[in-house]
Amino acid sequence: xxxxxxxxxxxELEERFKEYxxxxxxxxxxxxxxxxxxxxxxxxxxxxxxxxxxxxxxxLSVSRATVYRTLDLLVQSGLAKKHQFDxxxxxxxxxxxxxxxxxxxxxxxxxxxxxxxxxxxxxQNEILSKYGLVMVKHTHQLYGRCIRxxxxxxxxxKTR
Amino acid sequence: xxxxxxxxxxxELEERFKEYxxxxxxxxxxxxxxxxxxxxxxxxxxxxxxxxxxxxxxxLSVSRATVYRTLDLLVQSGLAKKHQFDxxxxxxxxxxxxxxxxxxxxxxxxxxxxxxxxxxxxxQNEILSKYGLVMVKHTHQLYGRCIRxxxxxxxxxKTR
DNA sequence: ATAGATGCAAAGCATTTGCAGATAT
DNA sequence: ATATCTGCAAATGCTTTGCATCTAT
Numbered sequence: 001x002x003x004x005x006x007x008x009x010x011x012e013l014e015e016r017f018k019e020y021x022x023x024x025x026x027x028x029x030x031x032x033x034x035x036x037x038x039x040x041x042x043x044x045x046x047x048x049x050x051x052x053x054x055x056x057x058x059x060l061s062v063s064r065a066t067v068y069r070t071l072d073l074l075v076q077s078g079l080a081k082k083h084q085f086d087x088x089x090x091x092x093x094x095x096x097x098x099x100x101x102x103x104x105x106x107x108x109x110x111x112x113x114x115x116x117x118x119x120x121x122x123x124q125n126e127i128l129s130k131y132g133l134v135m136v137k138h139t140h141q142l143y144g145r146c147i148r149x150x151x152x153x154x155x156x157x158k159t160r
Numbered sequence: 161x162x163x164x165x166x167x168x169x170x171x172e173l174e175e176r177f178k179e180y181x182x183x184x185x186x187x188x189x190x191x192x193x194x195x196x197x198x199x200x201x202x203x204x205x206x207x208x209x210x211x212x213x214x215x216x217x218x219x220l221s222v223s224r225a226t227v228y229r230t231l232d233l234l235v236q237s238g239l240a241k242k243h244q245f246d247x248x249x250x251x252x253x254x255x256x257x258x259x260x261x262x263x264x265x266x267x268x269x270x271x272x273x274x275x276x277x278x279x280x281x282x283x284q285n286e287i288l289s290k291y292g293l294v295m296v297k298h299t300h301q302l303y304g305r306c307i308r309x310x311x312x313x314x315x316x317x318k319t320r
Numbered sequence: 321a322t323a324g325a326t327g328c329a330a331a332g333c334a335t336t337t338g339c340a341g342a343t344a345t
Numbered sequence: 346a347t348a349t350c351t352g353c354a355a356a357t358g359c360t361t362t363g364c365a366t367c368t369a370t
Contacts, residue, residue, distance in 0.1 A: 025323080027324060027368080028369075029324095029325065029368080031325080061327095062326090063327045065326075065327065065362085066326060068360065068361075069325085084244065090359085090360095104287070104288065107296050113291060115291070117283060119283055120283050123280050127275055132308075133302075133306055134304055134305055135302060135303070135304050136267050136304055138303060139301045140299070140300045141298060142284055142298045143297045143299070144288045144291075144293030145293060145294055146292060146293055147293070147294060148292075185349075186349075186350090187349055188344075189343080189350065191351070192350090208334085208335090221351095221352095223351065223353075224352090224353095225335090225337085225351075225353080228334095228336075229351090250334080
């Protein structure tokens with residue numbers, strides 16, 4: 001189910017999280033909100049360490065344990081996605097920020113590129129339904145190497 | 161009780177491993193051979209614990225550390241594949257036993273089904289080349305839920 | 321008022337590593 | 346002969362958890 005989510009406002013985001021927490025007898029705390037905000041305001045893929053660092057930089061007090069506990073909630077509520085790319089640390093990404101996409105990982109420079117292909121999505125659903133299942137989620141990563149001897153992305157990455 | 165016939169003979173398998181080891185100044189030991197054999201003769205997806213258990217059952221002496229070290233070699237040499245399915249322990253699979261395939265995971269009963277789709281493979285290569293990369297490998301898992309309220313596979317699994 | 325959250329430190333787990341003795345080549 | 350392995354146990358790194366204390370509701 002490749003749903004294209006449009007950009008979501010902070011209010012709606014907060015609303016969604018509160019709704020999920022209410023349903024699960026959870027409390028809406030400063031710490032949880034801090035993690036949610038960080039994931040939605042900082043692009044890219046954030047590791048637990050990165051999230052902790054950003055929180056520290058902003059003088060937001062969140063412990064490592066709470067970051068882990070909150071990330072679980074965010075993933076369960078569908079507000080965040082967890083990725084484990086081979087040879088990389090686990091990272092998290094805002095789920096409602098952009099449309100659905102999968103990832104290309106360059107094995108030379110580790111650059112991660114996002115892609116989306118409608119045919120691919122359709123075929124995946126067809127395969128699943130052939131086996132009598134409906135899609136819950138999927139994991140799809142393409143690991144590649146640049147055609148040129150030295151990955152051309154390396155330089156681009158350095159200047160970021 | 162292998163469910164599929166090997167595409168590769170034990171001799172060729174051994175040959176391939178020896179060749180890899182020779183190139184990398186590695187030694188062909190009983191322990192390494194034991195792990196290779198277990199992966200090729202037993203069930204589809206084996207965890208490290210499962211491999212150790214099978215080795216013990218056969219009175220093959222291999223330590224946990226050596227199993228880990230050997231699995232690294234097998235993956236690097238292309239003789240084994242490593243899979244990390246969400247919510248499952250890491251498992252290893254013989255790489256030259258069957259043709260390439262990806263996996264469907266039922267989130268209800270955890271049953272793992274293999275699939276292959278030529279269009280899917282072709283499209284993936286097209287996408288990568290569009291970004292100037294050539295495929296090294298890919299990770300592709302479809303997580304689904306049975307259409308029927310209670311996953312019909314659950315019972316089948318229990319009787320195994 | 322109280323169920324639930326937080327931080328801390330300790331515990332858990334899977335995996336890796338240093339080292340001394342063993343072994344393939 | 347010697348470079349490489351192996352087993353062991355200790356170490357690592359990431360994640361989870363128990364508990365006493367706080368806080369949202």
